[in-house]
Amino acid sequence: MTNRMNISKFIPLVLLNRRLAVMFPLGFLSGLPLALTAGTLQAWLTVEGVDLKTIGIFTLVGLPYTLKFLWAPVIDRLVPPWLGRRRGWMVLTQLCVALGVVLMAVTSPRQHPELLAAFALLVAFLAASLDIVFDAYRTETLESQERGFGAAVWVNGYRIALLVAGAGALVVADLVGWQTTYLLLAGLMVIGTAVIVLSPEPSRVAEAPKTMGEAIGAPLAEFFTRPHAVGFLAVIVLYKLGDAFASSLQTAFLIGGIGFTAGEVGYVKGIGILATLLGALFGGLLMARMGLVQALLLFGLLQAVSNLGFVVLAWAGKSAALLAGVVMVENITGGMGTAAFVALVMSLCDPRYTATQFALLSSLEALGRVFAGRPSADVVAAVGWGQFFLLTFVVALPGLWAVWRVRERISFGPTGPVAPVVPAVVPVQPAGTR
Known part of the structure; x- marks a missing residue:
C-alpha cells in the first residue's frame, strides 16, 4: 500500500x-x-x-x-x-x-x-x-x-x-x-x-494477563513507561474540550438566547445528525490519504473554527438559514474530529490490555462532556453568549498544541501512530478477511 x-x-x-x-x-x-x-x-x-x-x-x-x-x-x-x-x-x-x-x-x-x-x-x-x-x-x-x-x-x-x-x-x-x-x-x-x-x-x-493483579496494574504501568505518555493524555483530555463546552448549553442558547422554538431546534438537530454521519465518513476517507497527524490537526482546527459560527449567530440574531448552516458545519467538523480521535485512541492501546486502556482513555475524554455544563453557565452569565462561544474557540486550541507536541510519536503516513512494542503479540491473518 x-x-x-x-x-x-x-x-x-x-x-x-x-x-x-x-x-x-x-x-x-x-x-x-x-x-x-x-x-x-x-x-x-x-x-x-x-x-x-x-x-x-x-x-x-x-x-x-x-x-x-x-x-x-x-x-x-x-x-x-x-x-x-x-x-x-x-x-x-x-x-x-x-x-x-x-x-x-x-x-x-x-x-x-x-x-x-x-x-x-x-x-x-x-x-x-x-x-x-x-x-x-x-x-x-x-x-x-x-x-x-x-x-x-x-x-x-x-x-x-x-x-x-x-x-x-x-x-x-x-x-x-x-x-x-x-x-x-x-x-x-x-x-x-x-x-x-x-x-x-x-x-x-496477544496473550491475556496471567493474573488479575497484572490485568489491573500492568495497563497503567505499560502506558506511563512510554515516551510522551503525559503528552498523549493531554491530547485525550483537550482535543474535544472546545466541542464539549460549545455543546453543553447549545440547546439553551438556541431556545432561550436566540428565541427559536423547540420544534425548530429539533428539526435542525435532526439534520445535524445526518451531517455528523457524513462528516465522520468523509473524515475517515481523508485519513486514509493524509495520515493521522495531519488529520488530527486539520480536523481539530475545523472543529474550533466551527464554534465561531455560534458567535455569528449570537450577534446576528434569529435566522433559520444561518442556524441551519452553523449546525451543519459544526456537526460535519465534529464528525471528522471524532473519527480522527477514535483512530488515535485505538492506536494507543496495547493488545494485551486493550479493553482496560481504551476504557480508561475514553473515560478521560468524557470528563469534559460531564463537567462542562456548570462552568459554561457561569461564563455565559458573566460575559454573554457571543463571548462565551468565542472562548470555546480559544479552549479548543490547547488540544491542537498537544497534538503538535507529540507529533513525532505519530507516524506521518496513513498507518497511524507508532504502536507500542509488544513482544507477546502474535500477528494473525485469518483466512478470508479480504
Whole structure:
C-alpha cells in the first residue's frame, strides 16, 4: 500500500474486507441498548404517569457508562471457552443485554418502579460491558490504515442504532405498546449475535494477563513507561474540550438566547445528525490519504473554527438559514474530529490490555462532556453568549498544541501512530478477511 491511498479504490474495499464490513452492524449492536435505559425509558415512564422526581432518579442508571474502566480488567483477564477472547465476551454480553431488556419489558413502571430501575441498571451495566469488549475488538481487528474509516463506519452504525432505539421506538410504542417494543428490540439483539459469530478474529492477538493483579496494574504501568505518555493524555483530555463546552448549553442558547422554538431546534438537530454521519465518513476517507497527524490537526482546527459560527449567530440574531448552516458545519467538523480521535485512541492501546486502556482513555475524554455544563453557565452569565462561544474557540486550541507536541510519536503516513512494542503479540491473518 502506498503512502497516498487512492480513495476511489478504497471505498469498494469496504464491501470486500470483512474487517471493515462488520464495523457498521457491530456499531449498531453497540448503540442499541443505550436509548432503552435513557431517553426511551424516560418516555415510557412519562406516558405511564410516573412522577417527575422518580423519573429524575432513573437518570442515574446511566452511571455504569462512566465507570466501566473499573471492571474492564476482568474482560482483559478472563477468556471465555468459546469464540476467543473478544468474540466470546461479545456473544455472552450481547445475550445478557437482550435478557435484561426482556426483564424490563415485563416489569410495570407503575406497579414496580423499583424493580424496573434495578433491571434498567443491570442493562446499563451489561451494555457498558458490551461497549468495553466492542472497543477492544475494533481496536485489535482493524489494520492501522483502516482505523479512520473503520471508526467512522462504526460511529454511523452506533448513531443509527440510537435513532432506531430512540425515535423509532417511540413511533413503534404508539402502535403496539411499550412492552412489545422492548421485546422486539431484545429480539433484534439476539439476532445480532449472528453478526458476532460471523465476524473475523482480531488481526492482533496477544496473550491475556496471567493474573488479575497484572490485568489491573500492568495497563497503567505499560502506558506511563512510554515516551510522551503525559503528552498523549493531554491530547485525550483537550482535543474535544472546545466541542464539549460549545455543546453543553447549545440547546439553551438556541431556545432561550436566540428565541427559536423547540420544534425548530429539533428539526435542525435532526439534520445535524445526518451531517455528523457524513462528516465522520468523509473524515475517515481523508485519513486514509493524509495520515493521522495531519488529520488530527486539520480536523481539530475545523472543529474550533466551527464554534465561531455560534458567535455569528449570537450577534446576528434569529435566522433559520444561518442556524441551519452553523449546525451543519459544526456537526460535519465534529464528525471528522471524532473519527480522527477514535483512530488515535485505538492506536494507543496495547493488545494485551486493550479493553482496560481504551476504557480508561475514553473515560478521560468524557470528563469534559460531564463537567462542562456548570462552568459554561457561569461564563455565559458573566460575559454573554457571543463571548462565551468565542472562548470555546480559544479552549479548543490547547488540544491542537498537544497534538503538535507529540507529533513525532505519530507516524506521518496513513498507518497511524507508532504502536507500542509488544513482544507477546502474535500477528494473525485469518483466512478470508479480504
